[in-house]
Amino acid sequence: MGKTSPLRITAFALLVAVGVGAGCKQEIPLPPASTRSDVTVSLPSAPSLTVKPYAKFHPDGVLTVEGMMRNRDEFLGKTMKVRGIVTKLVKCPAPPAPPVDVDAAPTDGDVVVAPPLPPRLCDPPPQAYLVDRDRASRRELLVYGTMRSPIADFEEGAEVTVEGRFDIVSKDGVFLRQAGLLILDDIEPPPAVDAEPGPTP
DSSP, rough: OOOOOOHHHHHHHHHHHHHEEEEEEEEEEEEEOOOOOOOOOOOOOOOOOOOOOOSSTTTTTTTTTHHHHHTHHHHHTTTTEEEEEEEEEEEOOOOOEEEEEEEEOOOSSSSSSOOOOOOOOOOOOOEEEEEEOOOOOOOEEEEETTTSSSGGGGTTTTTEEEEEEEEEOTSSSOOOEEEEEEEEEOOOOOOOOOOOOOOOO
């Protein structure tokens, strides 16, 4: 048997490799072309950046809630008068009535006894939020005071005009509000008055 030429072996190996490579090659199908959708997307309109006009004062010169809070830096540290509707209100519970002393000695004439004073503070402390009547603004002004301040007479839903110091922190440190709050002073109660004595027989 004759010897096979090395050149023939190399050529045969190349042919086999080419055949195997051709057999392994696969056609990869391309994705179909996309079609444009006819669906219309409805997007919300862009928000308006225009500042809406507002009333800084009521016709009688009293500040509105919006006017006070939009001009915070102008009024900080000053005593200001503002008018608004009470939307949220927290009060201390009323104190119990004093007991009646049936053994007390009678006195000459009738004496008008002042009612017991309410507690100055409680937990949570007395507070209220005011808003403008037209409700065009979502701003709320925090009003803080004790039960010996005008807050004691507030009623939810009522329109009130109050005067106080506009600041960002209360004097006792109970409240801190960067938007500002109105701090009310106590009202001194009137002293008890003795009734005039009747005619002497």
